[in-house]
Amino acid sequence: MTGARGRRVARAGALLVVLPLALGACSGDDEEDGSVFSIKPGQCFLAPSEVEAQISDLERVDCRKEHDHEAYAVVPYRAPGEEADVDGSGEFPGDEALTKFADGACAEEFGGYVGVDYLDSSLFYTYLTPSPRSWQEDDRSVICLVTSAGTKLTGSVKGTKQ
Template sequence: MHVGRSTPRALVRATVGVLVVAVCAGCSFFDRGDDTEGRSVFDVKVGECFRAPKDITVELTELAQVPCTDPHEQEAYALVDYEDTAATAKASGAASFPGVEALTAFAQGACAQEFEDYVGVDYRDSRLWFTYLLPSARGWEQDADRTTLCFVTTTGEQLTRSVAGTGW
């Protein structure tokens, strides 16, 4: 899955290679010697909390999950399926990857839309940011992944509780 991010005041397009994280079969990027538990990106549920990856790479398959009462930087708040071409692709039998730009535009809009329902305040008025993971081209082509994962994230101090309904 690819990673993107947005500020609360303005959407920022991530530069590929700067904010994107990598697939490494059989490896873990989260050996921090703490309570983190590796969680497949395909098993993430809304309300789960995570430590941010230490290294910035191209794709990732696993996140460092922690209880929301432990220090963390990210919390999953929405899982949204890409819809722009879903009906057309199903009708034609095509499953071609729409591209990072199309998925990024979709994720920025969908994650911004879902933010207020989860946090309790519009993201533009929040002190928090959002970020997202996009389906990878490989996962898309294998017809295994059409879901964007939206995460609330901080810019500084770690969170030690869920942000659901806080209005932060």
């Protein structure tokens, strides 16, 4: 979708073999498609049927149903040594800087949501980062998603210590 908000770029997290996209915690809500600009921790999603470099929507599902991804954190981008750029004043930092930030931020947030450190978990993470186009529309956050390798998730992973 090419809306005014642009698109987000899906990136694979540390130690994650190409898994298409996002996860969301068990929300109990009805199924619905969801804009990546409104994802919140605790929402679950199906992976896109086709691998895309940029996405703008994910198919949201009730976390009690089989799903591929669960959102566990939305982290505003911060350049090293700086405050989060939430007012839209900063320039696009580039894919390399966003990837480095997302790797660190998502690994850091993982344990607080799942209940076990990422390195001790049987689960993986991936993330969505802003694209240059969405950055121009004040998109400054990384969305962290938990997933598993080769199997679907059923139920929220929040606090499961998996």
